[in-house]
Amino acid sequence: MSTTAPGAGRWDGISFEERMATVDFRVGARAHITVDTDVCRSCTTKACVTACPADLFAPTADGGILFNYEECFECGTCYMVCNSEGALTWTYPDGGHGVVFHHG
Amino acid sequence: MSGTTTNGTTGPEPLEFDAVVVGAGPAGASAALALARAGRRVVLVERGPFPGAKNVYGGVVYGRVLDDIVPGWWDEVPVERWIVRRSTMMMTGTQSLSVDFRTDAWGSAPYNGMTTLRCHFDAWLAGKATDAGARLLTSTVATGLVRDGDGRVVGVRTDRDGAELHAPVVIACDGVNSFLAKEAGLLARAEASHHTLGVKEVLDLPPGAINERFAVQDHEGVDVEILGCTREIPGGGFLYTNADSVSIGVVVSLPELAASGVRPEALIADLKAHPSIAPLLRGASLREYAAHLIPEGGYDTMPALAADGLLIAGDAGAMTLAAGLWLEGVNFAIGSGYAAGRATDRALSRGDCSAAGLASYRADLEAQFVLADHKRLRKAPSLVLSERVQQHYPGLLCDLAEGMFTVTNPTPKPGGLKLTRTVAARHGVKLRQLAGDTLRGLRIFG
Amino acid sequence: MxxxxxxxxxxxxxxxxxxxxxxxxxxxxxxxxxxxxxxxxxxxxxxxxxxxxxxxxxxxxxxxxxxxxxxxxxxxxxxxxxxxxxxxxxxxxxxxxxxxxxxxxxxxxxxxxxxxxxxxxxxxxxxxxxxxxxxxxxxxxxxxxxxxxxxxxxxxxxxxxxxxxxxxxxxxxxxxxxxxxxxxxxxxxxxxxxxxxxxxxxxxxxxxxxxxxxxxxxxxxxEGEPVPVARSLAVVAAPGPGSFHAGAPQPFRPRTRVLPAPHDDDPRLRLLTLTGALVAHEPPTVVEPADAAEAADVLLAFLARHGYLDDTRVTIPERAATEDDAP
Structure with a gap:
C-alpha cells in the first residue's frame, strides 16, 4: 500500500483497508487502468501515488509504478494529475462492473 | 418475448432511436424525460447496474428546478432530510466562526433543498423517464461516437458485442470525465486545473443523535459549508445530515492536491478531528467512503455545448456551480438535461440536427438560471480559490472574532479598526487588499 | 418468456x-x-x-x-x-x-x-x-x-x-x-x-x-419486460420418517469459558497452566466405518451425545456392538 511512515494511512481508528471495505466494488475481468511503467521511470512527481483516493498506485524499487484496478472509484484523478503523456490510460470498466455507491 | 432463443436475440430489434442519451444521472434522466414526453423514441444508456450507482454529490439537491418538470415532486421524491439550517463555517486548527441561518420556510412545501442518496434520487428521476416511455439500458458503456461520412454524430458504440445504437442526436450526460465530449473535441483530455476532487465519508449516526446534535427534529436537516479545513490546499469542506447518517467530506483543487503530496483521506480525518466538528460525530461509524471529481472551472472554462448531432449536459458540460456561497450541481444538471431534451425535440421536428439546428439549447440555457447564474458568477471560482480567501481570511476572521469577544480587563477594549489592522497585519493582509477583495466579492455576488 | x-x-x-x-x-x-x-x-x-x-x-x-x-x-x-x-x-x-x-x-x-x-x-x-x-x-x-x-x-x-x-x-x-x-x-x-x-x-x-x-x-x-411469476406454490416439507429438522442456522456464538487463575509463581508455569500445553488431551475421533449409513449413525450419535439434536425427534438406531466399539 502506501509508502508513507508507519501509522500513516490509519486515521481515527480506521485502517485504509477497512475504509475501502465499506465500498461495493464489482470487479470486472478487464483492467480498465493501464500504466506504461517505462514512462513512469522518468517521472519525477508521481502525483498519482498520493492523489489517488483509492491508493491504487505504488512506486516500485526500480522507479516504476505498480497499479491496481480492482478497488477504483472511477473518479479520474490519476489521469488528470498524470504529467507524462501516454503513461496512464484510463477508461470506464465494462458495463455493470466497477464501483457501486450505495450512499452517494 | 415468446420464442426467445439461447443466443439472446428476439429477431432483428431495430437499434434505431430518435435520440440516444448517455448517462442516467440527473442530466440524462431529465433529457430522456423531456424527449419521451415529446413522444420521441429515446434510449438512456447507463454504465452502472442501476441509475446513480456511479454518482456521488456533496450536499444538497435544490428542487425548484423540478417544479415544472415533476409537479408536486416533494410528495414522491426519495428524501433523507429537508434542509432548514444552512451554516457557513470558517475555521483554523483551533477556532471556528459560523454564520448560521435557520428558517421554517424551508421545512414545508414547496421546500428549498434536501439531502438524498443518489442511488435513490437518480433512480427515481430515471423512473420518471421510463414511465414516460424512455428505454433504460443499464450495465452498458457507451464506448465511443459513431459518425457518418460528413463527421456528424449519428450514434454511439457500446461495449455489448461492440454493437451500436443509432440516432440523429446523441446527448452526452456521461459525467465529469465525459469521454464522448472529449472524443468530439469539445472537452480537453485532462485539464486538472478545472477540476476538484471531492472525498466523502457517510457515517452512521442514529436519528435521535442527529436531531440533538444538530438542533433539528423529524425530517429537518442541516447543511454546513466549511472554509479553512484543507491545510494549504485550496478547497473547502462540507457536512450534512441524512436520515440516519451524516455525510462529511472535503473538496480540494486537483493540481494543488497532487503537488502537496497529502493523502485525501487525511484531510477528512483532520476535519473530523476539529474541535468544532468532532463532538457532532462522536461514536459515528463509517458506512461508506467515496470519491468523485467535480468540474469547477465555471463559465469561462465551459466547453462548447453542441456539435453536429451531439449535445452535452450536466457535469459533462462543466455545469456544476462552485461559487463559494453557492455550491450546486444536481439542479444545474436537471436544468441543462431537460433543456437539451427539448432542444433535441425541436431540432428533430425541424429535421436539422446540426450544431446550428441544436443551437436553441444554449440560447435556452442562457435565458434560464443554468447559464445566467454561471455567467454572473463567472469570476467567483477564482476569488473563492484565491490564496487570500483560502489561506488568510479564515484565520483573520476567527482572530478578529476572538479579539472582539475576548474580555481583556483591566486593559480597555480595542477599537474595531485598530483590531482589524493588527489582525490583518498578523495574517499578512493589507487593509487595502481586504477592502479590494470585499469590493470584488460584492461585484461578483452582489 | x-x-x-x-x-x-x-x-x-x-x-x-x-x-x-x-x-x-x-x-x-x-x-x-x-x-x-x-x-x-x-x-x-x-x-x-x-x-x-x-x-x-x-x-x-x-x-x-x-x-x-x-x-x-x-x-x-x-x-x-x-x-x-x-x-x-x-x-x-x-x-x-x-x-x-x-x-x-x-x-x-x-x-x-x-x-x-x-x-x-x-x-x-x-x-x-x-x-x-x-x-x-x-x-x-x-x-x-x-x-x-x-x-x-x-x-x-x-x-x-x-x-x-x-x-x-x-x-x-x-x-x-x-x-x-x-x-x-x-x-x-x-x-x-x-x-x-x-x-x-x-x-x-x-x-x-x-x-x-x-x-x-x-x-x-x-429491458422493462415483466418477469413471469409462478403461482404461489409454497410447499413445506413435512417431517417424514427418518427426517429431522435441525432448526434455522444460527450465527456461531462460542460460549465463554471461565478459567481459574493459575497460582504458580513462575510465569512460565502460569502460562502452561493457562494454555494447557502439556496436559494430555483426548485425541479427535476419526470415524472410519464400513459404509455411509454407518457413518451417518456414528455422526448422529455423536451429535446427540453432545446435545446438538433434539432427542424427542430423532431416534438413533441401536447398533449391534462390534469389536470397533471396544476401547
Missing part, C-alpha cells in the same frame, strides 16, 4: 431442458458485530460467482444440445432486475414467490430454513416446463443456505447428482446417450472425474467459467 404472470403458456419441449436454479440476494449484507443481525440492501442484489457459473454452464449445455434454458429463482420482487439480466442472455426466466411477500428482507433470510420445502416448491414450479434433463445450482449460496438444496432437488427429481464441480461438459456415453463429464476438487490438488448420466442435478463452484454478457439486442429486448 411469456409476459403474463402465469406458469402455463410455454412451448412444448423442443430439446433438452436445462434448468438453472439461482439464488439471488444481497451479495454484501452487513452483519451487526454484536448481535449478528443481518441487514440486506435491495441495491446489492446480484448473482454470486457460483450462481453465475451455474448459469453460464446451463447456457453452454443448452447451446451444445440445442436445448432450452429455464432460470428460476425463489425470491421477492427485488430479485427481478437480476432475472431480467438473465432473460437478456436468452434464458426463459421465472420468479417463484414463497408465501407472504410483505417483508422481502426477512423472507430471503428464511429460505434457508427449509431446504427440502424449497426443493419441492421449485420442482412444483418447474412442472409446466416438463422434466428437466439437467438442473444446475451454485454450490455456495449467499443467503445462509446450507448447500443442501441440490441434493434435495436430485432426490425429488429422481436424478443423479454431482456436487461442487469445477469442470462440466457434455459427452456422449458408450451407449450413444447424452451425458455429462464433470470434475471436482479433491484434497492435495487431486481431481475426481465423474461420468454423470441424465437426468442430473449438478452444483458448480464459482470458478472456471465467467458469465457472458448479454448482446445489445438481448438487453434491450429484456
Amino acid at each position: 411469456t409476459t403474463a404472470p402465469t406458469t402455463e403458456v410455454h412451448p412444448a419441449p423442443d430439446g433438452p431442458l436445462v434448468v438453472a436454479c439461482l439464488r439471488i440476494g444481497d451479495l454484501r449484507p452487513t452483519v451487526d458485530p454484536l448481535d449478528g443481525t443481518v441487514t440486506r440492501d435491495r441495491l446489492g442484489v446480484g448473482l454470486s460467482p457460483a450462481d453465475a457459473a451455474a448459469l453460464e454452464h446451463a447456457l453452454r449445455l443448452a447451446e451444445a444440445w440445442s436445448g432450452r434454458v429455464v432460470a428460476v429463482c425463489v425470491g421477492p420482487e427485488s430479485v427481478e432486475p437480476v432475472l431480467r439480466d438473465v432473460a437478456a442472455l436468452g434464458a426463459t426466466v421465472m420468479r417463484v414467490p414463497l408465501g407472504d411477500e410483505g417483508d422481502g428482507h426477512r423472507y430471503v433470510g428464511e429460505l434457508a430454513e427449509d431446504e427440502h420445502g424449497l426443493a419441492r416448491t421449485l420442482v412444483a414450479a418447474l412442472a409446466p416446463f416438463g422434466a428437466p434433463d439437467v438442473v444446475l445450482c451454485g454450490d455456495r449460496s449467499v443467503d445462509r443456505g446450507t448447500g443442501a438444496l441440490p441434493a434435495y432437488l436430485a432426490h425429488e427429481l429422481g436424478a443423479a447428482q454431482a456436487l461442487g464441480l469445477v469442470v462440466l461438459g457434455p459427452v456422449t456415453d458408450s451407449a450413444g446417450r447424452q451425458a455429462l463429464l464433470a470434475e471436482r476438487r479433491l484434497d492435495a490438488g487431486w481431481r475426481e472425474r465423474l461420468n454423470v448420466p441424465l437426468p442430473a442435478v449438478c452444483s458448480v463452484e464459482g470458478a472456471g467459467v465467467r458469465l457472458r454478457r448479454a448482446s445489445l439486442a438481448g438487453a434491450l429486448a429484456a
